[in-house]
Amino acid sequence: MTAANPPATGSGTDDAKRPGGGFPWAALIFLGPAGLLLLAFLAFPTVYTIFLSFNRGRGGEFSNWVGFDNWVRLFTQDPNFLRLGFPPSGALINNLLWIVFYVSLTVLLGLILAVMATRVRYEALIKGIVFLPQAIAATSLAIIWRFVYSPDPNTGLMNAILGIGNVGPVSLLGNPDTVTWALIAVGIWGSVGFATVILSAAIKGISSEVLEAARVDGATETQIFWRIIVPMVSLPISVVAVTLIVNVIKLFDIIFVMTAGGPGASSRVIAFSMYQEAFPQGQFGYGAAIAVVMLLLLVPVMIFNIRRFRAEAVQS
Amino acid sequence: MTKFRLAAPFMVAVLALSACTGDSGSSGDGGGGDADVPEGDGSIVVTSLWGGAEEEAFTAVLTAFTESTGIEAEYEANRTDYATVLRTRITGGEPPDVAIIPGIGTLRSLARDGSLISISELGLDQSSFEGNYAPGILDVGVVDDELYGIMVKLNSKATMWYSPERFTELGVEPATDFEGLLQLTEDIKDAGATPWSLGAGDSWTLTDFFEVAYLKMHGPEAYDTLFSPEGDWTDETVQATIDKMTELYTDDNVDGGIDGAIATLFVDGISKVFSTSPSAELYYEGGFVGGIATGADVNPDLAGQEGEAIDWFDFPTIDGNGEGLVTYGGDVMAALVADTDVAAFMEYLTTAEAGQVWAAGGTIISPIVDVDTSVYPTVLIQKEAEQVTSAEAVRFDGSDLLPGTDLGAVLQSAIRGDDMGPILEEFQTLTAAAWESE
Secondary structure (H helix, E strand, O other): OHHHHHHHHHHHHHHHHOOOOOOOHHHHHHHHHHHHHHHHHHHHHHHHHHHHOOEOOHHHOOOOEOOOHHHHHHHHHOOOOOEOOOOOEOHHHHHHHHHHHHHHHHHHHHHHHHHHHOOOOOHHHHHHHHHHHHHOOHHHHHHHHHHHOOOOOOOOHHHHHHHHOOOOOOOOOOOOOOHHHHHHHHHHHHHHHHHHHHHHHHHHOOOHHHHHHHHHOOOOHHHHHHHHHHHHOHHHHHHHHHHHHHHHHOOOHHHHHHOOOOOOOOOOOHHHHHHHHHOOOOOHHHHHHHHHHHHHHHHHHHHHHHHHHHHHHHHO | OHHHHHHHHHHHHHHHHHHHHHHHHHOOOOOOOHHHOOOOOOEEEEEEOOOHHHHHHHHHHHHHHHHHHOOEEEEEEOOOOHHHHHHHHHHOOOOOOEEEEEOHHHHHHHHHOOOOEOOOOOOOOHHHHHHHEOOOOHHHHEEOOEEOOEEEEEEEOOEEEEOHHHHHHHOOOOOOEHHHHHHHHHHHHHOOOOOEEOOOOOOHHHHHHHHHHHHHHHHHHHHHHHOOOOOOOOOHHHHHHHHHHHHHOOOOOEOOHHHHHHOOOHHHHHHHHHOOOOOOOEEEOOOOHHHHHOOOOOOHHHOOOEOOOEEEEEOOEEOOEOOOEEEEEEEEEEEOOOOHHHHHHHHHOOOHHHHHHHHHOOOOEOOEOOOOHHHOOOHHHHHHHHHHHOOOEEEEOHHHOOOOOOHHHHHHHHHOOOOHHHHHHHHHHHHHHHHHHO
């Protein structure tokens, strides 16, 4: 995506300088290597995957064409991917839950922590602690939380604490009704630090005159938060939100390590379904169809991102 | 945008080219007959997911193979995500020479992908070693009338594990029929202990229970039908078997309740009965529990106390049926490269000599009939080998025969007390479609 911008701006300035309308050799030489890499490692696999989704894909290669079979099966016959009814469930729905709750809660908590942290003297300490999970690999993070959630109070911190209040051991990961929520909580815990640090930097960028002016005008702290701070950091908020959305559409590691999509298939997300169908089950064509769904979900996010970059470029 | 429009036809061309080469590449070799099999380079690589004691026992077989043929054999363990790693190696064009494949669904799908070399393509004659196996054992490795996989090891899955010492303390005794098992469960509760441990987080522990119960209740013929493309999961026999299961595995009978059990993995389930601080008295799973319970993962102190601190009794008969019926799980080996070294290895593993070496390691039951039961190192394994060899009928682990649909998830729902009608209907649709698309 980023490579799409330089040629546009480049040719814009070149028009003025370039003698005549000759072939832009310089641009080709500079962009060629990057373009080839993009072609080989991005465009080619993408097109390959799209084609594969219409094939049985034995052994990951084109074996026999099956038309829309994979697609029909994916959306009508695979309750592990999408089960309509009330309430709807499946990997696709789980992923939507992740997008809505994980992203909004992470941003909200990040924003609150950032605002509060700027008001205390031990700000660095607070931010350090909140940012710490960012330094842990997602796999380790998932293993830590699998211990925390363990139904055995001797291992599981959560059940040890509940045990003090005489609440019997609960197994959040063993119950299909709670598992996705328990995993989303882990995701939020792992990402709040990222949101906090970025938003905190943005808040510090708000000039103190603006805030003082508001206070002089008699605004309460709540009003300042909603009417001044939130609008002024709306751009960083959307950067954080878009980054989180992109990450969560591709989410795999936490699910794989903590539940392997279980119990049953109740905590699967799109990327996990793709892995499960393509690799252990060897249905590469079907897995490719799931990958394309993932791609289609990412496209609007990317378009939004590009539009925003353009808007920014115009503003500046 | 213009740049992209120019690139698109080029990409399609690249795509088409690669598709062509891919197709011709995968169907090149094969053909059958001795003459076609190329000479090996004197070494082979065998992969499997075994570690620990299982790995030691198997590497002893490899050493014996090297001594007998002069061909170097290297063992490569992929402990987790075995099928993923194997498929990745195959698609990457670097398959191992021989792979031990757990799960017949995986074997079938790899064979149909054209990734496996059949026994006849290796130049081996099936009739020359057929007599080394009990009837039916080799059939498990047949795909579309071709023998691809040879069963190399098996374990009974009709064993109920307990500690005789603690049973004596509690004043209870092993059961021989299902009614007796329910009574035993009550008696253990009355004595103030928790009867069952269940590692249902690994849902294959549930499928194993279902399979042996189904076999005992409804007999081998119904069993064969259920786990074939003709199987009907909405049949009342399925619900009847599930009812037995949920009668036994209840919140009151299982340590940690059902939700706790679903978050407990197989090995942790063993620990609940055989660790130094046990919290339950009974554990159902296959013969391999013995090796794990007495190993480093659970309680090495138990080693040497087999028959006293750890033992098993036969999975009980149900409503008077199923005496002498045993389910077993096992792994098959299959060749992924056609050369003489691989052929020699496959042939060696069908001999009693290899079976004897492997059996002496104490982790497996050899499917080879001429292996003397006295080579098994512990009483537990000897007893297991006798259970399997003296059985009236043995049947292979049914869920390993299914085309990748998740029976375990269905059974997790069952023990949680969900309404099984719609779940089984859905499973039937999924399974029928999966058999179809194999």
